[in-house]
Amino acid sequence: MTKIEGFRIQNYRVLKDIAMGRIGTDENLISAKPLTPLTAVIGKNGSGKSSVFDAFAFLADCMDSDLETVCNARGCGGYDKLTTNGNEDEPVKITVCYRESEDDRPITYEVAIGKDKNELPAVRSERLRQRAKNQSHGQPKSFLYLENGKGTVWIGDEALEGDESQRKEVEFEPHKLAIVSLAEQFSENPRIARFKKFIKAWHLSYFYPDAARQIPQAGIQKHLNLYGDNAGNVVQYLERKHPIILKRILEDMSEKIPGIGTIKTYRDEITNNLHLLFQDKGFARPFTQQQMSDGTLKMLCYMLLLRVPDPPPFIFIEEPENGLYHKLLETLASEFRSHAAGPKRGSQVFITTHQPYFVDALELDEVWVLEKGADGISKIKRTGEYAYVQVMTDEGQPLGSLWYSDYLDAR
Ligand SMILES: Nc1ncnc2c1ncn2[C@@H]1O[C@H](COP(=O)(O)OP(=O)(O)OP(=O)(O)O)[C@@H](O)[C@H]1O
Ligand SMILES: [Mg+2]
Incomplete structure (x- = not known):
């Protein structure tokens, strides 16, 4: 199943520039190791957890609608409200690094969205890249690269930049993502079609009892x-x-x-x-x-979501703990993990949470801390990056209690 290995969100509300997991930067860094099958983002109120969720929802909505519709949907308030306050002239950028299966080489998708001369949101650039089969290091090569609606796609399943026989010039109107249109030509662009299908299958939960x-x-x-x-x-x-x-x-x-x-x-x-x-x-x-009680319905729905024979490849749930008895949270965390990382390799699960009991059941590499600074901008850190946290968890301190006691500070 396709898995997200990393992503970066730039100039999106309080998230001026956050990167999680592998996005092609220094892969020796703990923060740049591929994302775990279960990932949790923790942070105080207003630190940007829902903004991470919204950035994923924004990209998913772009699969069905033009950019102006997406920017105005779900109370977003238009493109200007999406960009980081004071940084309106810079584009919103989203980067997703994913792998179609364990055996495939990672692919990186990058999109930058700014405004056109009529002040409408428009795609500035869009790119898909992958390393060549025999390439073990160095920059991956493009198989789609567009700027302001014009550019090149390398057709088929293997061709990359430099492969002249598979190169095709393309032009699209920039108010919609080009990958959406290119995915319609499956035989020419099977990789792009599969990427779109993957995003369309995401389950971004708006569940309420x-x-x-x-x-x-x-x-x-x-x-x-x-x-x-x-x-x-x-x-x-x-x-x-x-x-x-x-x-x-x-x-x-x-x-x-x-x-x-x-x-x-x-x-x-x-x-x-x-x-x-x-x-x-x-x-x-x-x-x-x-x-029935809220918690019973919630637990039933999470189980239905995860345990059907063909679950969504990527599930994002905001604050799954709300309404659940605290001792159930550890069970819920292991339910999520066993589906995400178990032998069947089901859905990749992303959650946001405030709840120390939930965090207690998680591993250092699974947990990311968002924290808003005095400048109003949020930074993110993987808990494995704090040397003292590693020492304290090795000594048996549960991660959630460190969060509760303010040991986890992303700044
Ligand atoms: N365009 C923007 N530029 C900069 N900051 C913004 C922008 N829009 C919203 N914010 C800030 O981001 C905060 C909201 O972030 P978000 O809703 O993602 O936080 P959260 O971590 O989900 O909080 P909670 O735990 O309360 O749900 C707002 O409180 C506001 O301070
Ligand atoms: Mg929130």
């Missing part, structure tokens, strides 16, 4: 949607096609949440409404999703 309380229309659905209001449809899918997976989810849930027995779907034949019935061990009549 009240959405999971809604009663959907019956009909199986293979994946939980971004809000979680189709949880019943996913349970219905598992009931029909993968009853063993559902059974395991229920067994694990009943171990973690006192009282939960079975969970079944019930379709009202007249309205076609789909109800989830939770059988509580102490009661004869089941409860519906409307009566």
Whole structure:
């Protein structure tokens, strides 16, 4: 499965320039080692955690819409509000370094978005790069390079800069990402098509428990949607096609949440409404999703998200801890990790969190600390970069308690 090894966000709100993981800089640095399958960003209020989430959502939205629509969507307030305050003349830049599979060479995508002469957001430059098959070091070579809508693509699955026979001049109107248009020509640009497909499959969770309380229309659905209001449809899918997976989810849930027995779907034949019935061990009549607690619905939805047979390749959840009993957080962290790093190598999971109990269950390389300085700009640091933190965790101090005691300061 495709995995993100690193990314860099520049001039995006409070994130003037943050880099996480491998982006082609000095790979001996701890911060430049590839991202772990489970990654957590911690930081105080206003440090920029949601801005990291939004930058990913921004790129994902660009797969479906033009830049002006994306900049105005979800309360973004237009392009000028996206750029770092006081730095409006510089473009917003996003870099993503990814690997299509463990055996493939990493690919780096870089996009810079500024404004055109009519003040509309426009792509300044866009580039995809990869090292050649026999190239063990040095700069990767482009297979797409555009500036202000004009440039070159190297067609096929292997061609790179310098390969004249595969070189093709292209021109696009700059109000949309060129990779979106190029991905439509799959036979010419299979690498670009796969990259777009990867981004479109990202699950950037806007889950809230009240959405999971809604009663959907019956009909199986293979994946939980971004809000979680189709949880019943996913349970219905598992009931029909993968009853063993559902059974395991229920067994694990009943171990973690006192009282939960079975969970079944019930379709009202007249309205076609789909109800989830939770059988509580102490009661004869089941409860519906409307009566269930926030934490129960949340845990169920995370399990549905991760444990379906074909989970999303990349999942980003903001503050998954909200509403969960503190002792469940360690379980949740290991649930995320076992899916991200387990033998099946399921989804890569990104989370933001404030919760020390959650951080306690994480490793040094998995945790990144965002901190806002006196200049209003946030910096990020991997916890493995603090020598004293390494010493303290080696001595048995849990990482979350170091965070709680203010030992983790990114500045
Ligand atoms: N265009 C901008 N330029 C610089 N800073 C900005 C810009 N827009 C917002 N900010 C700052 O970024 C902060 C918001 O960051 P964000 O919402 O990402 O923080 P957070 O870590 O998610 O906080 P919380 O824990 O409260 O959810 C704002 O409080 C504001 O100070
Ligand atoms: Mg936030």
